[in-house]
Amino acid sequence: MDKRKRAILAVGSVLLIFAALFVVRLGNLYSSINTQKETWAQRIPKKKNDFTILMMGYGGTGHEGAYLTDTMMVLRVDFEKKSTLLVSIPRDVWVEVPTQSGDEFFRKINSVYQMGLFPKNYPDLKREYKGEQGAGDLIKSVVGNITGFPIDYYVAIDFSGFKQAIDTLGGVDVYVKQSFTDPLYPKDGKEKDLCDVDGNDLEKLEELFAIATESPQLAFPCRYETLHFDTGIQHMDGATALKFVRSRQAPEDGGDFGRAHRQQLFLEAVKDKVLSVGFIPKVIPLLNDLEGNLKTDIPIDLVNKFLKEVPDAEQYDVTQIVLTTDNYLQSSYSADGQYILIAKDGEGVWRSLHKDLTNVIKGISLTPSPKPSL
Template sequence: MNLMIKKLLIIVLAFIGVYMAYFTLQTADFYKTIYKNKNGNGTPIVKNKTEYNILLLGFGGIDDNGKVHEGPYLTDSLMIAHIDIKKNTVTLVSLPRDIWVKLPTKTKEVFHSKINSVYQIALNSTNYPAVDIRKPGTADLLAKAVQTITGLPIDNYVAVDFAGFEKAIDSLGGVDVDVQKTFDDYEYPLADKEKELCGKEAEFEQVKKFMEPGFNEEEKKKLFSEKPELEKFFKDITEEPKDAFPCRYEHLHFDKGMTHMDGATALKYVRSRHSLQDGTDFGRGARQQQFVKALKNKLISVGIVTRVFSLMNEVKTHVETDVSIDQMKKFLSEAADAAKYRFIGIHMSDSDYLRSSFSDYGGYILIPRMGEDNWKEVHSVISNAILEITPTPSPMPTRKATPSPQKKK
């Protein structure tokens, strides 16, 4: 009997050894693909550290067929997860894509950008020689910009493209999401249709010259006076693209209530922002936070360990991060207690801490309601939310009239 037990024990230990070796090889291969070491030495593990600020990015990227998404590195989703492993809380801070943030420059000249463009600027640093990009090709510049806005120093980042997001959700068998309100979006962009002319090749051929600098203004006026339908088409191209090129868009519909979503459906749910019922970047940010909570529940129900290998294989070419293996092990050790974590959501919009404005070139932007580059109130709001302090409401500042967009001469 003792001999049989010893043999069984040897078999079990051998199995565990093989499993651990396989796990180590799989993890090493996975990290070799996704790990972006931002400082050359890895981010050191700080003993007794209990709070982390993780920057979560979503962008179009490139799919498995080599198809480049339009604006591939514009961050469609930008969120900070403040994780407190002592209090078992996760505070999610969503940043609207149109936030106007000041970036450091080599010459100290003033340079602003929309927050959703900062990651792309760092990846294409040669196109922005004035911007002080200390670590080109990384999320370092974006992390500093996010700290400017939120007051939160960023420890690490995790970025995933659209294809990786879809694959991850499908690998988990989909996610059940409690849709808060019924909504329709008639302007959701279709993949691979960004440049389709939708049968309007003849009309486009006649007006395309007027979309480039140096066109003849008199020729334009004459054409539009003779063919007013072309003037409307030309105007729709920039102001109502869904009317100019309807085949580039699809109609999305979501009903209120619990909805099971596969990867493709989930991506549409978290990206949609043109709904009259639940649109704008603010509505999208709230849905993205809600989806993260639903994803947490799914991971708890299926057990992340049972899916880890398939998940790594599916997404490794679509994810990048500077979270080291040692740090990841620490975070995974907390995954067993995921059910204990409470979520706190912070949303900023033009109805509270931001206000609408326009840049010098006429683009729509969001700036702090206290004034451009004055993020003190936002810092305080985020800090109080993390500490779970309810502050005394402060009076709204006197608003100046929002300037009309002006083009540079």
């Protein structure tokens, strides 16, 4: 065997060894974050080309309402048609939760995931929806009722994991369409800070709590910071990116609807960054960073399928929809006085949305666009 052939063989052997180590390490890491312990390594059906994934973000340990999923997006990918559908669901959507007794039980959608995680607080919850994977199955079922098609898998990440993921990518360049200032962005860990007020001064505290009902920043200013983002391309590290996608109190671009639209813009920026840096080498560092901050039931076979599609991501057509009161939702109040959002077709009736999503999946464009105006 000549030197050239030996060199090629040696290089090939090294690459195979690295590939094998990559697969083994990926499998070990992935098994630790996957909540479907018995099936995470199973093969996906060969003839199935479309998958739906519910993506959720929550505060995590140390945050008030630690497991409230205030960010919820449904991603549907069709590998054969090379199309992607992204649907954002606001946190205040009012949904029915399945019970063991069959009694009606309604809650805001952002609280559904935590019900399965803490079933002792909800004794009438159906048994199959209790526990870590049960919580995932529960929220997939509830969201599937809204979209009109089943949700195959879920992925949930906390704030810390989100920041780490963006930093691992080296930050992201985001095009900010509209400048905005949010004077009420909550500081981490300051949710219950009394801002140097004596905790024993009950009269003063009662006065401040009364003020906080209308003007929380006046009562407890140390709990908040002011954010500002200018129009144009902005480079964001993990901490800045989290503020960008969480902010909801800006007069110019606030509320859950504006926030949902920004989250979709941010996902586009993440996709662009992934394509520009070469994602594969970062998979292991990323999973290392996210090991304690990410939960999913996506089988590793589908992860590999997604990784293979990364080079072709620019070829995919993308349809983005944000559920708002301009299209599918209407404002209402629950029996106990909570502000909620219900379907315009009627509480729990999603005919219009189902029809539009079916058309999108068939390749029929929506007119007018269901996106909120900016």
